[in-house]
Amino acid sequence: MAHWLIKSEPDAFSIDDLKRNKTEIWDGIRSYQARNYLMSAAVGDTAFFYHSNAKPPGIVGLAKFVATNVVDPTQFDPTSKYYDATSKQDAPRWITVKVKFVEKFRNEIPLDTLKATFSGDDLMVVRKGMRLSVTPVEESIAAQLLEMARAQ
DNA sequence: GCCAACGTTGGC
DNA sequence: GCCAACGTTGGC
Numbered sequence: 001m002a003h004w005l006i007k008s009e010p011d012a013f014s015i016d017d018l019k020r021n022k023t024e025i026w027d028g029i030r031s032y033q034a035r036n037y038l039m040s041a042a043v044g045d046t047a048f049f050y051h052s053n054a055k056p057p058g059i060v061g062l063a064k065f066v067a068t069n070v071v072d073p074t075q076f077d078p079t080s081k082y083y084d085a086t087s088k089q090d091a092p093r094w095i096t097v098k099v100k101f102v103e104k105f106r107n108e109i110p111l112d113t114l115k116a117t118f119s120g121d122d123l124m125v126v127r128k129g130m131r132l133s134v135t136p137v138e139e140s141i142a143a144q145l146l147e148m149a150r151a152q
Numbered sequence: 153g154c155c156a157a158c159g160t161t162g163g164c
Numbered sequence: 165g166c167c168a169a170c171g172t173t174g175g176c
Contacts, residue, residue: 007174
C-alpha cells in the first residue's frame, strides 16, 4: 500500500468539506504528472490532505483512495472551469481517484514544521517551487507524519 | 498583493 | 525544436 500527499486550497475544498461529504471525486487535476501519479495509485492507498494557500499551509488530515481509474466528469462539462474540449468520450484524458475521509488530525502539521523536519528528498512538498498537487510519500515518512499528527 | 518557480503556448 | 511570452501556483 502506497502513501500520497494531495493538495487542495481550503477555500475551494477543505478537509472539513471532505469530512462532511464522506467521499469525493478528486476532480480538476490538469497536470499530466499529477494524473500519472493518480493512475499508479491503488484502492486502499492513503493520502495526506494538505491545505495550500492557507494560514498556515500544512497537512491537516488523512484520506484514503476508495476508487481508481475514475473518469474526471468535469472534462466533459462545458460549464466547468476544468472543461477540456479536446478530451474524447471514448478516450478520456483526465483520470483520477475517489477519496474518502479518514481523519482530521489532532495536530495540523504546518509547512514550517515540515520544512524543519524533512528534506526535499524525504518529502516533495517542501521543495522550493513544488507545485505538483499529487506527490508520493515514502512509508517511513508517512509513519513519522502520522506520529507527529496524532501526538498528544 | 508580490513575485519566484514552473508548465504551456505559439512564433519562427 | 528552440525559446520568449504568458498564465498559474502558492508561499510569503
